[in-house]
Amino acid sequence: MVPVNWFLVLAALLFGIGLIGVLTKRNALIVMMCVELMLNAANLTFLAFARQQGAIGGHAIAFFVIAVAAAEAAVGLAIIIAIFRTRGTVNMDEVRELRDEV
């Protein structure tokens, strides 16, 4: 039997790796991949607690998280394509039209 907190610490590590990627990378595509990693870490936590409590509701939530992640990937990638078409870059630090210039 694997203790449930092994899964929780694994999920925290996975979330941490994704967080590092989101905060340090500039390529919008890699940032989105790191967001997927963080969503998966959340899913792992849901499933670990579902197994521990014997509650099938955790599996239903994980199902919805997967559906939302698919929708998020579709819309996010469409936005990246639109930005690339108008500005010719996927570097997030170069997309700063709404920023107040100081």
Added chain:
Amino acid sequence: MSPTAEQITFAVFAVPLLLTAIGVVVSKSPMYAAMNLVAAFFFLAGIYVLLSAHLIAFMQILVYAGAVMVLFLFVIMLLNLGGGGEEQERPKAMQVLGVAGAFALVLLVGYATREVMNADSAVVPADFGTVKAVGRALFTQYLLPFEATSLLLLVAIVGAVVVAKEKI
């Protein structure tokens, strides 16, 4: 105390999972990052099976490693970003902040779950996590969110086409 077969299986999936996840972050090229992410999704599916989440593990491979990653690879190739290796990094302060925040999070979870470790897992029925069990929950207790998901996917499809297409 020698490790049980389940614990060895956990390590077999968890260690490559963390390595490939780190590979996503350190890759210079988005193509290598995407390949690492596919591998990470497969290893995570193995972890899900250990949690007797058979349907979710199946969907992980079908939806994530299949559909979502094909979408990512398609966009990488469409934008022709595969070769471009000169990724400039964020300012150092941001990197330090990211790593420190992630470490703090792991420590916090380790601290918060120190009592969960000793709690025994519930004895689950043999069909826990199968298509039948999850399907029954989805179509009784979670019917409204399930139907709302179909609306969400429809909105996402229409939105993606409207945003990405030059002229409708």
